[in-house]
Amino acid sequence: CCGLGMWRMSSLLSFSILFLACLAGFSSRLFAVIRFESIIHEFDPWFNYRSTHHLTTNGFYEFLNWFDERAWYPLGRIVGGTVYPGLMVTAGLIHYMLNLLHITVHIRDVCVFLAPVFSGLTAISTFLLTRELWNQGAGLLAACFIAIVPGYISRSVAGSFDNEGIAIFALQFTYYLWVKSVKTGSVFWAIGCCLSYFYMVSAWGGYVFIINLIPLHVFVLMLMQRYSRRVYIAYSTFYIVGLVLSMQIPFVGFQPIRTSEHMAAAGVFALLQAYAFLQYLKDRLTRQEFQTLFLLGVSLAAGVVFLTVIYLTYTGLYAKIHIPIIASVSEHQPTTWVSFFFDLHILVCTFPAGLWFCIKNVNDERVFVALYAISAVYFAGVMVRLMLTLTPVVCMLSAVAFSSVFEHYMGDDTKREKPPQEKAEEGLGPNVKSIVTMLMLMLLMMFAVHCTWVTSNAYSSPSVVLASYNHDGTRNILDDFREAYYWLRQNTDEHARVMSWWDYGYQIAGMANRTTLVDNNTWNNSHIALVGKAMSSNESAAYEIMRSLDVDYVLIIFGGVIGYSGDDINKFLWMVRIAEGEHPKDIRESDYFTPQGEFRVDKAGSPTLLNCLMYKMSYYRFGEMQLDFRTPPGFDRTRNAEIGNKDIKFKHLEEAFTSEHWLVRIYKVKSLDNREPLDHKLRSVVPRQKYTSKKVTGLLYVCT
């Protein structure tokens, strides 16, 4: 229809738009790097960084067989078998390639900038997928949306070296290859899909989503009587080769044939074989009624199995009541509408329109995207963290909606070829069209502005370095965390063991390079409960626990001087609850509240709280500190109260380090005394009455 010149023009245009989308995605993720420096953020990325560092220094097989004895002392952690290696291997591979070309980049920089680079690749794969579903214009819009949408940026800023950064790329690419293999029915595309699925399994635990969505798609296609040879070839190849490849990852192991999350795929595979066989028979025989009844029975059975799986995930509410550690993580919470709007802006309002268009003009691949949308929106509604899996499909469907609107309201040129008499009656008029186009463009502009604002304000904080802004706009940097971790690194013995709450485990291991007791992996609840018990007991009981665990240093976070609300006293009740879960006879949560049921740190606080180890460590010497002349000494800015116990003395600990703003406090655990001091008074030596024996004269015995 169009000449060769037009085709070249449109492909150059597509290429440049995609390039600009990649660039926009990369640069919009660089706020934290420009404001602070190139540093790894948060907590989990520090573990990933340490693993990648181990990989690059020791080699791939050492990494796969790595037993980390510097975490979870004295238990250790089998890293090779409990981690998804895709992220580390990708970063390691890029580092290796660049160093091979003598571009000497430090591994930390590769880790920091990996996620922004992969966001560009995600934009390209989203373009390919949407182009298969709708058309090129929608594809380009989708690529631009996903490059800047906050829902994806939140987990892939520069510095956030986490699985989701590469997993979303793998997800989109796998889905693109799947759609391609269903459309063409060729084994080549199906094998490509399997290889991409293998990469996804190595990258993220969310691969379970793929292995349930693709069978669901096949199942629904069978229900809609859209079964064809292409679907059969695509799914059979995908299931078998994908299964074998996914079991190569040590962490996944034999789960695909044992756990309930993978059973749907097996069920649909069996069903597909049965259906194909019956179709084959149908060409030979004519017993139709019996056949449909049989098919109905089998599909019902598979449907029941699938529904059970969904029911079990829905009643994951059960876990929340009985395991306090799951309830304490704030990411495992349901989603309010504000979170949807904050992360997706106008896309969340317009993607239902795209879904409507897809269903009304249905074909095999649009069934897929409709199922993807419905399942993703359900999971995102249940758990905030899964908003990330909703973001790609929202971008695709709202691109479809916007693209169809723009296509009808901007296209004047194509109508030139139509005969002129039709044009006068059919057209809506150039005025109406241009108003619509202009307003739509304004909405999209607002979207772009919103995305940049959200990225800049909400998702670009490294959380290792805190910044506060004064009235005149100058910036105050609080670098207490790194100060304390580097003090640990330079002033303690290499094999020293540091006890802290599990939030800081990865950072201590990454930055201070010291052995920790518990960290963010939280795989052993009893060990964490022991640490919680030590923090909540009084000093003597805590000292016993610390001696049994060989603890040398204790690290706590205290925010009372600057008003930091994420400190350990605010988290204290979770420590008590987790400890109470394992040691209910020793720790009772009600002991830490006042008789009226309040949690207070001032004089009216419960005596158990005022004498526990966490309280003493947080407020040691704080009673002498007066922050400003309006408040008394020992005024805790975070709790807005004057502390109750100002005269704190330690018997078994001594203060080792306190950072500049008192944010991090490190205490050294003293070893046992050489002699046990006497607790009681010495006996007083008082001469008693002289005893005169009446029998023996002349001798006096003085008894003492």
Added chain:
Amino acid sequence: MLSEKVEQMMEWSSRRSVVRMNGDKFRRFVKAPPRNYSVIVMFTALQPQRQCSVCRQANEEYQVLANSWRYSSAFSNKLFFTVVDYDEGADVFQQLNMNSAPTFMHFPAKGKPKRADTFDLQRIGFASEQLAKWIADRTDVQIRVFRPPNYSGTIALALLVSLVGGLLYLRRNNLEFIYNKTGWAMAALCVVFAMTSGQMWNHIRGPPYAHKNPQNGQVSYIHGSSQAQFVAESHIILLLNAAITMGMVLLNEAATSKGDVGKRRIICLVGLGLVVFFFSFLLSIFRSKYHGYPYSFLIK
């Protein structure tokens, strides 16, 4: 004397898991010595005119607990469950200086009840499991709470499936409505709207419908902070999302349908108006919750 009392209590317990007490029985069996058994007493006010809904809920949980004890293998004559209703034993309430209901108290075999023998209902709630934990704490008697399996959900589901199956069977000659794409599209959109307006959050957290300010009587439908939402608020957002989506669909309809140009133009403008106006409204609601958000469209 003691063995008579114990026998009497066991007989009453065998008839009903929770023994009902009036003032005399209370004084004789719970307060007066000799006693070698512990008594758990629920002070409540279950008469309808008292309008104590908490008492009724606590009573159900108490019944579950008492039944679990009664039919458990560890059942002995060392622990009894009783109840004192205000209308039957008001003198008991007065004697113990009790002015709130429900209250759970433990009367130990020896000595007077201490502070911890009153169950802290405000902080812990009245779930049977928590009561059992408190009883285990005070008396060293472990009770495994056994809730009779609730079949109402299963029955409802079975009824629904049979209803749907019956309807399908009756219309088996004319199953065209399954192929109706509009129906499926509407169903999909309903699911999407329900989820994106936060209905799951409402289901799990159970917020109030709206908030009435006690001072000036003003009803606010939108929660002030971005961490929570009201039921009314989620419905408003649902309607706004639906309106914006409908606007986009109308825009597309207007451009692709073949009909009177004037009518199409009106549909187009209506669609555009829906999208722009309701999106601005949505943005302004978002602004009111997220203080510090600087952007707005048409409405402040």
